[in-house]
Structures are given as C-alpha cells and as structure tokens.
Amino acid sequence: MGLGFTLILLPVALAAGFLAGYFIRRNASPTVNGRDQVFQTIHRNIMELYGNVTSLLNVEKIITSFFQSLTRIPFVQDAWLLRYDGTAFVDGLTREPVESPELNEFARNNFFNPDGDDYIEPDRNSVLYRLYERGGKSSEGITVQVFPLVYDFLGTSYLFIVFLTKPNPDSQLSKFLLFLKRQLFLLLYLKELSFKYKASQEFLEGVFHNNPVAICITDYNGEVQRGNKEFYRIFLKSFQNIRNLIDDESFQALADGRTLEKDFHFDQKNLKVRGIPLYEMNGTVKGFLLTVTDDSLQHLLYKRLESSEERYRKLLKELPLGLIIVNQEGIIYFVNDNFMYSLGYSVPEKLQGRSLEEFFDLPTGSFVDIIKQIEKKDYLYFKFQSKNRYGSRIFSVNLRKLYIGSDNLIEAAFQDVTLENALYAQLEEKNKLIEEELSTARAVWEHILSIPPLYSSALRFETFYKASYQLGGDFYDVIQIDDVHVAIVIADASGHGVSASLVASMLKILVEFAPKDPHKISDMVDYINTGLVKILPEDQYITMFYGVIDTTNYTMEYVNCGHPFPLVHDDRTGEVTMLPGMSFPLGTSANFSYEGDLKKVQLPAACKILLYTDGIITFKKNNSLLNTEDLKQYFKTGLQLQTKDMLNDIYTRIIRECNTISDDDISMLLLVLNRNLAYKKFLSIPSNVLEIDYAIMKIKEGIGLIHSLGEEDSWKIYTSLYEALINAVEHGNRFNVQKRVTVIYRIVKNWIVFKVRDEGTGFDVKKVPNPLEEANLLKPSGRGVFMIRKLMNKIKYNKTGNETTMFFRVSGK
C-alpha cells in the first residue's frame, strides 16, 4: 500500500478540497478540449452527489453513480469492482459470487506486493481478459488496468478494474482513475466498517430484545427509555417510570450507586427485580438497568409439577422397593406399600407421623446424625436393621435430599438384604479361614525351604525365593553329605497351589530319607522316583536337578530330571555354558532307572552355577517366553555385582524388561565355587538358635586340626562365638529361617580371625547402651557385645553393622 492510500484515510472533505483545487486549475487552462469537458461534468456530478447524499454511509448509491459516470468516459469500455475476502471473489456491491479459480491465483500474485503500484496492467494472458470475453465481447484492442484496494487490517481487499480501448490512456484519464480509486478506497472502508458494526450491533440487539428476562434501561429519573420484548410483554406499557414498580427506598439505593435485588408485587404478579446503576464517563449516574423475572410463572410450573407428582406417587406406591419420605426429625410422611408390608403393616396411616427410630436401629445412633451427614452429601448409603419385633431384617438404605416446596425432606429407599448379608458374612468367614490356613502353610513352606548348615570352605551359595500368591511347588536344598561332598537339589512340582506344595513337601521328606551315598547318585534319584510314583496323581510330575559336588577336585555328578538347564559361569574365561543332559521328570514311570542318564563334569576352579525353576522363564519379553539364551544374558550382566546382590538383580531386571509377568513361584539358587577361597573356612546356618551350638562345634573342630586349644582359649572362643551368633540370629535376622548367618574364619599362625555376618540391616555399635552405666547395670540384656570385647583380643564392625570381625590370639592355656 503506497503513501497515497494513507493520505486518503483523511476525511472526505480534505480529499474533496484537494480535488476542487485540481479542477480550478484545470478550468484555468486555455485549451479545454472535449474530453476535459466530460471530466468536468463527471466531477461536478460527483461533487453534487456528495452534497446531496444524506449520509456518507450510503456507499452503494455513491459507488453506483461513480461507475455510471465512468462508463460515460470515452475509452472506458467497462469497469468492475470485485471484493476478495481471502478465499473467494464476490461482486463488490451485490456480493454475488464471481466464480473463477484463476482469479484467486491472480489475487495471490498481485494483491500483496509491498511496494504496490497504484495500478497494475496485466499482460494479455491474464484471466481478466478471458473474464471480459465471457460477456460475449472481444478483448481485441482492450487494455486492462487493475487498481488494488487492500484493507489487510479488515481481512478484505477490492479490485477496481477498468477496461480501456486505448493502450496508453493519457495522463488526464490516469489521474482521474487514481482519483476514483482513492474515493473508492475511502468509501469501501466505511462500508466494511459499518458492515462489521452492524453485525455486532445486531447481535447485541438480539441479546437485548430476545432475552427471556425482561430488561429495561432508564434515565436517572427512572423514566424508561428502552425495554425489551419480555419487558413490554409483562408490563404492556403500563408504566413509564420504574418508580411505579419499585419503592422509593430501593430507588434511592440505586441512585446512590448500589445494586438492587428485591421482590415486588405488581398487577397480581410476583416479580423479582434486580437493578444496577449505569454511569457516565465522568462517574455520575446516568440511568439504571433493571431486569425483572416473573415468579408467578414458576407458580404455574409448580401446579404442573403437582399433577405429575400424583402420577409419581402412584408409581412409588407399587414400587418393588421400600420407599419412604421423612422430615428432618425422621418423622414418616409417606410410605409405599412395599415398605409398609416389610414392617408388617397393611395401612399407611399406622406408620405416618411416627419416627423412623421406632422401627430401626440406626447405624449412627440417632437420625439427627444422619441429617448432619446428608447436609454434606446429596445422598448416602446406610445399613439399617429393623428392631426385633419388626423382624430384625437388614436393609440397605439409600437416603437423599428432596426439595418439595420449602420443606427439606429426605427420601429413603429400602432394600431388604438380610439374606445376602448372612451369605456374605459366611463367605467372609470362610475366606478368612482359608487365608489363615494359607499363611500358616506358607510359613511352614518357608521353613521347608530353609537350607541346613553348610560348612564346606570351597562352596558358598545364595538363594532367591519369591512365593506366588498361592502356595508354590518349588523346592531347593543344599546338603552337606560329608566333609567333602555337597549335594544340590532344585525341583519344581507341576501345577501350583496347595496340591503342588504338598507334593513338594513330600519330596522334601523323600530327599531327607533317601540314601545319600555320594558315589551312587542314581540310587538316590531312583528312590525318590519310586516314592513319588506311589503318591503322585497321574497327571502330576516333578522336575528335579540333583547333583553332588566333590569339593576336593571340583567334579560334579548329576542327573537332570526334566528340569531347566543350570547355567555355569567360568570366572576365568567369562563364558556361560549349560550343564547338558536331560532325563525324564520324576513320578512318571515306576520302573525307570536313572543310572543311564548320569552325567559327570569337571567344574572350573572358580565358577558360579545358577539353578532356577521354570517360574522365571514363563515371563514374556516382547510377547515371547524367555529362553535359556535370554537368561544367560541376565546372568552375565548380574555377574558384575556382588554375589549377594546378583539374584535380586536378575529378578528385578527381568521384571522390568518383561511385559507379561506370571504369578508362578520363582526360585533361584546360586552356587559360588572358588578353590582359592578354600584357605578361609566357611560355614553357613539358617537363623535358628538350635543351629548355633552345632556351628560352633564345627568351627572348633576345624581349629582343632591346627591348634589344640586349652580350656581357657576354648571357652573364650565358644562364648564369644555364641554371643556373636545369637546376636546375628536374633537382632540381625530376627529368627527368619530364610535368612542365613555365615561364619568365615582363618587361622594365621597363632591368630584366629572370625567374621560373623547376618542379612539384617545392621546396628550402630556406638548406639548399644553401655551396660556399665548406672541406669543399665540391672538390665537383664545388652552385655553380649561388651562381653565379646572383653574375651577377644580385638573386635571390628563393618560400616553397615551386619558383620562382626573378631581377632583372637591363641594363648595355649
């Protein structure tokens, strides 16, 4: 848009003045040819037009006459005005659509060039020529000039198009066309603005006039200036001043700038009147705005409601549900038949006017408490029991507030749930019993799974057991057969639940009693198999891996009876391999001998063996079951951690990465074999007080091979170990037999170092109360730690406080 456009936005008078000057000059010209006369005439017409129109807003008339004048000019064949709203073209005056997609293309190319010239002369290929020809005329010798009028702040543009018979019109015509363009620009601007104003004005008028609430606007004396349809409908022009409607006091309040909200009676109508003052720009009250609603209408509505209520009443009476309406005190207003019969009455009058509390034991004690609760909520559920003489029935009661007139009433629906209630109570009782049984069984099961003491130096182990919600059929054990041989069992009874766990318990007993000759493994397995065949139902079986490790040469003999392949990690090469060999599950065939399926392997000097039940491989990752290869990877990654954290880590990683998790029980057993550790003696016991004595005996046996202990050394070691172990069992592991206490000890010349570790959260040795303090002198406990300190030469704790290291110097006494 050029500078000229901006100038044109000045008032019309200025533009007219400028033009007047222009023509005065033209008039002064000595040579006035014919064309000049034409222009003069047109100008005069235009100026007259401006003088005669009542409003500049009568744009259409002015523009039409512009165009009429224009076509009277020689060389001007035709002139168009097109309006473009950004999407399509319409006729600038009639707003009839002008259909031409090419015109849009033209608009895009020519409208919005920033350095827009006053006009454009499109080339011969332009769509405008073709549009011109559409009217049946030839475009031969015609030149088009397009004057764009862009109102980008209004989102509209116009094209003022002139078709000339002369290729290069003289400057007179050019100037005149520019003059017209500027006039048009201004006029169309006014037209667009008024159009927009009209639309919003119409909207507001619509809101005002068609509002269902009566509205009037008055001057500051209360004279009604305007009212809407509803206002005149109510009052039928019965008053001119609102002081006829509202009292003086209210009017004064309004005049003082306050808002008004009050009910008035007028012409047998109940009217609710709201009013606000209207202000001048300078803050003084210039008038008032009043809204009036007719309450008498609502009375009519009430009447209609009453008739429908009658129908409602009839419906309620025959409802298959007890229904009553009571007031705030619990006094019965209305009962339906169902409710009446349920209390043993046949006429409603006997119940009406009596209190609910006469018939029911209320859960809250009194009805007032129910009212208090219902104030906060719109409806409530309760259980009411009818009193003994009304049958002691139990009702589920739904209470809700009811608004009828000004009374606050409560509606209550009664449903007899006596039978359901009794059944439910029984069911709950039964469930509770089963729950209790299951939790006892689970506790027993965990005891069964606890591994007995182990005192082989070259072998350590970690276990992981996650019970399913039901009881499980997993079973594992590490059994010290003799000083050299350690047996490993891991097994899984098919199915789950109580039956699977019973089968697994049977297995535990069979394993306990089976002949455990380390050189005749197949005897053991055959024994167990024969035992299981006798007791197992046909479709049940047990998978089991049974192996015996010779800790002197690290060979393992084993049979795998249908159990998932154990994985072996060679600590030196870092390789993970499966233990090969597979035989039939136990309990399937009575006369089968497992001798032929015996395997013997040489284990690496340092290795870790992972045994597991199939619970862990029923997890699904990316919709397919985990396989041994997946597990190998989890195992390998887990190996970077400390041994005690490995199994937990494998489990949590699998849980994290799998999308389908099964509720089977999951057991893992990790064996750690390391010949290099053999110089340290190792011992592991479940957290059971009774195991402590045995453990200390084994340790003393071990020491006895190197030192012959005197009586004094002997009791000092005994007592210290006892105190340390009882602390680990009691305070560390809290008697949980699933948790283990390990003792590692080493003899270096005449020093013995003991390490006692538990799986507890540890303790802060500084926080142990000093037994020598006056307040603690008489306490029966708390002397253990102090005692060890007195008997041993040195004592240390790790940071966590779950490991005690004791140093003892053999005195020979």
Added chain:
Amino acid sequence: MKYDISEFKGKTLLKIRENLVTDPDAREFKEVLTNLIDGGKKEIIIDFSDMVFIGSSGIGKLLLAYKRLTDIGGKLYITGLNKDIKDLFYTFRLNEFFKIEDNLDSIR
C-alpha cells in the same frame, strides 16, 4: 542344664553343674530360679564351682532373679566363681548387687 538343689545353713543352695552359655540353658536356669522364688525361698545361694563359663543371657537371668528377690526382701549369694568369671562379674559391677563369696564356708 544339670543342677542340684539342697539346703545350706537354712538357705537354698543351687549348684550349677554345667556351662551357662546357650539360650536354652539360660532359659532353664531362669525357670529353676523362678520356681524356687515362687516356692517361697527368700535366700538363695548359687554355687558356680562346676561351671567354666557363663554367657550374657545367663547373667541376665541372674539379674532378673536378684530383682525379684529384693522385691520380696530376699537375698542372693554367689559362690564358686573361677578367676575369669569373677573378673567378668566385677567388670559388670555385679558385686554391687549380689554377695559374691569365694566359697560356701564364707557365707554366714
């Protein structure tokens, strides 16, 4: 736990014939003492001359018995401690509560 109960100078004499380290032993020890006190014995001598060592729980039970006895105005005598245990008892300042005598004859 092996023990004998007899009379000595009008007092009850409890002779312990074993070590008192383990938890089960300590519990039995407590039961024996409780029975004696419940049976109306107010003056009790405990003879430890056959005992090589006592654990912290054994000491704990001893203190429980002492408290019960003082509550009813009774007395607890300890005798027959070997050097190490006597040392330990003194470390725990138990001599401030019990009468610790070297042998039975010193009890009057």
